[in-house]
Amino acid sequence: MAIAKAERLMNLALCLLGTRRALSKRELRESIEAYLEAGSDDSFNRMFERDKDDLRELGLVIETVENLDGETGYLARRDSNRLPPVQLDAEEAAALGLAARVWQQARLAGAASGALQKLRAAGMPEADNPYEHSAIEPRIPVHEAAFEPLMLACRDRRPVVFDYRKVTAVRPEARHVEPWGLECWRGHWYLAGWDRDRGAERVFRLSRISGKVRSRAAAFTAPVPDVVTVRETVETWAGETATRSARIRLRAGAGYPLRSRATSTRELGDGWDELEIPYGHGLDAHLVEFGPDVVVLEPADLRADVMDRLRAVAKG
Numbered sequence: 664m665a666i667a668k669a670e671r672l673m674n675l676a677l678c679l680l681g682t683r684r685a686l687s688k689r690e691l692r693e694s695i696e697a698y699l700e701a702g703s704d705d706s707f708n709r710m711f712e713r714d715k716d717d718l719r720e721l722g723l724v725i726e727t728v729e730n731l732d733g734e735t736g737y738l739a740r741r742d743s744n745r746l747p748p749v750q751l752d753a754e755e756a757a758a759l760g761l762a763a764r765v766w767q768q769a770r771l772a773g774a775a776s777g778a779l780q781k782l783r784a785a786g787m788p789e790a791d792n793p794y795e796h797s798a799i800e801p802r803i804p805v806h807e808a809a810f811e812p813l814m815l816a817c818r819d820r821r822p823v824v825f826d827y828r829k830v831t832a833v834r835p836e837a838r839h840v841e842p843w844g845l846e847c848w849r850g851h852w853y854l855a856g857w858d859r860d861r862g863a864e865r866v867f868r869l870s871r872i873s874g875k876v877r878s879r880a881a882a883f884t885a886p887v888p889d890v891v892t893v894r895e896t897v898e899t900w901a902g903e904t905a906t907r908s909a910r911i912r913l914r915a916g917a918g919y920p921l922r923s924r925a926t927s928t929r930e931l932g933d934g935w936d937e938l939e940i941p942y943g944h945g946l947d948a949h950l951v952e953f954g955p956d957v958v959v960l961e962p963a964d965l966r967a968d969v970m971d972r973l974r975a976v977a978k979g
Contacts, residue, residue, distance in 0.1 A: 671697040675714050676723055680744065685728035685736025807869040810845070812876040813854055817842045820887070822859070822879045825872050833978055835873045840865070841883045844890060846897040853897045857885040866897055899943070909942035910960040917956040947972060 674695045678686060692698040692707055701707035715737070719725055724743040728736045751759070809825065816823045823842055828835035841857040851868055858865040888896070913921060915934045922928065925938040937960070940946075947968035950957050959966040 667697065671695065671710075672714055672717060672721075675711075676718055676739065679718075679723070679725060679737055679739035680741060682738065685726070685730065685738040687734050687736045691737070807852060807872065809854075809869050809872040809876050810852060812878065813842055813869070814845060816876070816878050817844055817854075820883055822881050822883065823876050824879060825876045826874045827867055828871050828873060833975065835871075838865075838867070840867070841885055841887075843887050843896075844893040845869075846894055848897055855893045855896045857883070859884065864896060907942040907962065908939050909946060909962060909965050911938050911940065911950070912936070912958040912960060913938050913953075914956040918953050921950075921953070921957070951976065 674697070675691065678691060678694050686694075688708070688711060691711070692701075698707055698711065701710055715725060723739055726738045726740065726743075728738055730736060813823065815821075821842075822839065824837060824839050826835040827838045839859040840854070841859065842854055843856045844854075846853050846855065851870060854867045854869060856865065856867075857863075908926065911921070912931065913936050915930075915936055921938060921940060924940050926941070927939045929937045931937050942962070942965060947965055950959065950965075950969050951972045957969075959969050
């Protein structure tokens with residue numbers, strides 16, 4: 664149904680843009696197959712009015728013209744619907760080129776490259792790219808199969824269902840989520856959204872989603888926060904917002920991400936160091952990633968959480 668409507672809107676737009684005079688409803692109905700198949704005049708009129716409103720909402724300027732016989736016609740003049748020429752300076756062109764290179768490892772690589780080629784064909788200046796011949800390249804790695812369907816669901820505001828395995832769980836469980844946005848934090852992608860089963864906002868790490876993401880044709884039940892709030896939600900749940908300090912033992916020569924966050928470091932000898940690091944939501948999951956190279960000394964609740972996660976991983 665969505666494809667049929669998109670084709671009908673495209674045909675109507677082409678008819679309105681391709682004529683030099685206003686076309687009446689009768690002429691448009693005779694020119695577009697989907698309108699010919701309408702069961703009655705009332706059905707056609709409702710369909711046409713909806714399509715006309717949709718095109719205007721998409722930005723097409725449609726004029727209503729009355730001819731000498733008093734018949735109403737419709738016309739979309741090309742000069743009224745022509746975009747202004749693309750004007751970019753060298754710095755803006757460099758920024759767009761850099762943004763296109765960022766997505767080279769993702770499914771968006773083709774779209775980004777194609778958009779860049781079209782802009783260059785339209786006269787966008789070629790700019791010196793500092794990353795063109797550098798050994799360091801900006802990349803956003805996207806290896807999770809769930810990324811693209813979740814990105815589309817966030818864009819289209821469609822609820823989704825997927826199987827999700829928490830670190831402390833042996834098996835994944837189904838989650839019904841209204842997706843708000845995707846954020847990359849410490850090299851991992853996270854989805855923030857409204858968990859319908861729990862009636863609260865939640866954050867999900869994409870690497871823990873198993874199977875396919877299924878979308879649902881239904882409206883959101885909870886308000887969607889702005890982009891900044893979504894980013895802050897991911898940072899809080901993933902452990903960016905620290906409220907306390909934790910003391911850990913870390914094997915010498917290991918755990919450099921932890922060392923970069925440490926507020927103090929002390930050598931203990933025997934190949935171990937003692938670190939004090941900010942402690943926020945999600946630190947237990949982060950520490951588990953370092954396995955036997957990390958031992959939590961305090962607080963006791965963090966140590967217990969890490970032990971529970973390690974036991975769950977050991978059980979498979």
